[in-house]
Amino acid sequence: MSPVPQSVKSNLLSAFRHLLKPLVRLAIKNEVTLREFGEALKSAYVGVASKQIGMSGGDPTAEAIAVLLNVDIKEVKGVLASPSGKNFEYEEPQTTPVSKVLAAWHSDPRYSGPYGVLVDLPFAASGDSADRGGLTFSELSRQYCPDISPKVLLDESIRTGCVVSVGSGFYRATKRSYIPDPLSALSIGHFAHVVHNVCETCERNLRTESVGGKGLFERAIFTDNRITRTDLQAFDKYVRERGQRFADDIDIWLSSRAQPGPSDVDTVHTGIGIYHYVVHDEDEREFGQAQIQAQIEGTKNAN
Secondary structure: OOOOOHHHHHHHHHHHHHHHHHHHHHHHHOOOOHHHHHHHHHHHHHHHHHHHHHHOOOOOOHHHHHHHHOOOHHHHHHHHHOHHHOOOOOOOOOOOHHHHHHHHHHHOHHHEOHHHOEOOEEOOOOHHHHHOOOOOHHHHHHHHOOOOOHHHHHHHHHHOOOEEEEEOOEEEEOOOOOOOOOOOHHHHHHHHHHHHHHHHHHHHHOOHHHOOOOOOOOOOOOOOOOOOHHHHHHHHHHHHHHHHHHHHHHHHHHHOOOOOOOOOOOOOOOOOOOOOOOOOHHHHHHHHHHHHHHHHHHHHHHO
């Protein structure tokens, strides 16, 4: 493998940081830790390296993968030995502080009334809490999550709808499980396919053999100037109507040529993706600055 110019690598790294930000936001919202995300990335690296070695006629051993990725062979062996290509080295599943507090509120008998009905809790001690045995949300939090501020835990519990205020300074647990942004397996699978296919097309179009319009069709339509929020709503409606008509035409064309079962003819899965985006201004500004910095570093290295 010939060495990649440092300027290309710098530009790619700034691009990776930019495209990863929406994924990281989604990960944080759904309790995927930095360590778990890193293990998923490591698994993807090992998987892709293994396939590339095999496609070139080599034997994708742990040693060969380690050499290609320039990592310690122990890391590669750990990934290869883990279930589903993931490195599960935790003794127990990681639980968030809010999850711990909610679980304790539902399971600790001191916080249950007659017939198992949960006790409403004040945030801090008062005359009313003394009548209830001194039970408070702050005490519950300190017992099960002593390193986290009770106020932070309460605010997050309220934000995610796990706890609601019932008046007079008391709070009620309404959910047993803490899920910041509930997503179905089907929705997550759809998300993964969409992002993967977009990246596949863009990566393919960056290859040398795709120069001169030989890659896959890829177009982005946007205005150089901003539009109002009102026009954004109108544009969304316009895109949904026109986009659906276009999608129906494509669906009819593809369906008429689809091979329903096994065939001796060489076949592929293909399609198009249509999506409406709104630029994340802060991410865009940071990416622009990173590109400028990458160009400066490339010029220094060239000299």
